[in-house]
Amino acid sequence: MIRIAPVGRALAVVAATSLALTACGGGGSNTATQTSPSAPASSAPAATKGDGTLTLGTLLPQTGSLAFLGPPEFAGVNLAVKEINEAGGVLGKPVQKFDTDSGDTSTNIASQSVDKLLAQKADAIIGAASSSVSESVIDKIVGAGVVQFSPANTSDKFTTIDDKGLYFRTAPPDKLQGRVLGDLIIADGNDTVGIMAMQDSYGTGLADQVQKTVSDGGAEVVERVDYDPKAADFSADVAKIKAKNPKAVVLIGFDETQKVVSELVKQGMPADKVKWYMVDGNMSNANYLKMPKGTLEGVKGTYPGAASPEEFRTKLLEIDKKLTDFSYAPESYDAANLIALAAEAAKSDAGADIATKLGEVSKGGEKCKNFKECVDLLKAGKDIDYDGVSGPVEFNEAGDPAVATIGIYQYGADNKFNAAKALEYRTGNIAG
Template sequence: MNKLFRILPLAAALGLAACGGADKGAVASDASGAASASAKDNSACGTLAADEICVKIGSGAPKTGGIAHMGKDNENGVALAIQEINAKGDLVIGGKKVKLALVGEDDAGDPKQGPIVAQKLVDAGVVGVVGHLNSGVSIPASTVYANNGLVQVSPSSTNPDYTLKSSKTPKGAVSAYRVVATDAQQGPALAKFMLAHGGKNVAVLDDATQYGKGLADQVASSITAGGAAVVSREAATDKTTDFKAVLTEIKAKNPDYVFWGGMDDTAATLVKQMRELGMTAKLVGADGACTDKFIELSGAAGKGVICSQAGMPLSQMAKGTQFNTDYEKAFPGQKVQIYSPFSYDATFAIVEAMKLANSTDPEAIAAAMPKVSFDGLIGKIAFDDKGDIKGGAISIFEVKDKLEVAEIVK
């Protein structure tokens, strides 16, 4: 990938975002790149030159609620990619110069909102979607995208079912893709780490979401397969604020580790209450809990927590330092959480497929996605026949004053 370009301030970045007013239905264009009737609302692109066409890329993420910081981070990554491409000004499809626009929708991290948001993005005339953050939202939304011939590339949905059970487009193309490793890799990697570091008795707790439960099940089965004991297997919810009853039961089992399948806001509450109860077991979380926000929310109680991210850490990405600088310049007061580098590359994956197809027709983009292969910010971007990224890594961290890399599993 070419080097990152100068990034505009936040207000300018999000000034690209608009829902548009296209008629219902997927965007389509002929091979010459002329936009169809369903994409004629170009207001999202602002002023267009005479030789430009407006092409919209969607983003679905939680921008309200307890994990809004993660959703905004995902959308910011899309905004940075779009700014870079537009600044370079050399994207030509079917003989027409293309100006990209971001159409962002808030799914609130709610599975029921997934299909609703997906339909809004379809109606807005997007040619592809980067999203969603949560597996539990990505999975129901994926059917809407597939039925309308759109590619969906998630930067952060790790539940294996997202790609394994997704529908295909009307013309038979794979619709659901991801640029992160799956929980079939993440769960066993965390279990192996616990087993290698004194984990003989492990309690497993989840937030009852598709993401949390699926990941916790992977951890529990891997712990058992590794010869250790799962001494407690419980569930809370992603809205739980008082864990003390279940923690009291877990404490009596004297586990070495407590695994939490859930997000950073609830993980912070959980570890604080563990320490209030005098529990000495280490808390282990996965990518949903492995953020700077967790460190901020958990305070001293969070020190020593083990967590993972489904990808390489930003510090070890070849252009990670430049990305971080550009991000903080574009979005003052905000820090990279986890997956903005991944949503950045997911955006480039859609654009690369557009270039390979030489078309802005969503079905043509979907048909070209299996051929996508480029060196991205996060590493090599290429997909297997299910839509999963090839060669995804798992990074394991220990929480100190910041997230410090403990191990990388490739």
């Protein structure tokens, strides 16, 4: 179903939430950064109005195939909440935050976590990182009248999903990353390409866009394998790619890519003979450090997001000294700030009210770059345009960023890429 345009979005949310017969139940601590305790699903019916305190929930990976993305995402949210509360909070009160684990699609952790957050009267939930996980819980979240705001979902499905006007994201849809990756493959002189993609909304959607871009650019996708990421063995899948002898292989997946890489090497398709290309889902520096040095040397990959400024990285390290990866930290930081500013603009912490103001605070007004600067303008009666660390973040009618940046990275002989500095950054219009 096509998403509802701004005015219709607001009406749809009001209509949906007015049907709720009971208020959101469940108690809990008032500590702003405490993880929420357990609560049964039955204690979290839909809320109809705010209670004057902005409560954020995080639904981010502490376990599962994207657990490597958890630390920078949590750090980004925590930094934003710290700065927001230091600036006086939202609606005159400190922001509350409750953290939960999103897990992955092999478990029911995300659904249980959402129940906990709804029981804690979350007005907005930041997450999940995985598109498939978000897809599995979006109905429960928006059905409760709560904003779902992902810093990392890239599946194109969310552009047209039936979300009651309550879903937003700071990460760009895969059609932009797919175009950038496809263009890169062509520019590198590859006229025959193999694609190995995990079979889910993220993998197949991104593979479709890469395949289209490569084909439009005059190259041929000689073989494409959409595989089960839970498979114990990928030898037959890799053999299909090898049989077509492509010059380049695109690997679209999560941490199972480690097994695929090992199989490529085993079957005589190492990175120094066949060009490998990766994507944000499998570009973890931690994944490949135990492999022989040079295994990934020269491998290129794409990652949504502009460069993280050094000052921002320094602040993140004050939040989490163990951080080695800053992926999606800017998007997470911006998500929390935008929700808080929308609540201020709406003079309400209710999810439906926040949703109607997210587009407004992201474009068309006086530019500002942090919560304190922006909220001072709001209190002075000014219209604002929040330009975030991750980019301008101007939402279109679908709740997607209208313009976004994709970084192109390259692995060295140590099987790592420099997450703080890309080979280049390419900025494009999502609809282009």
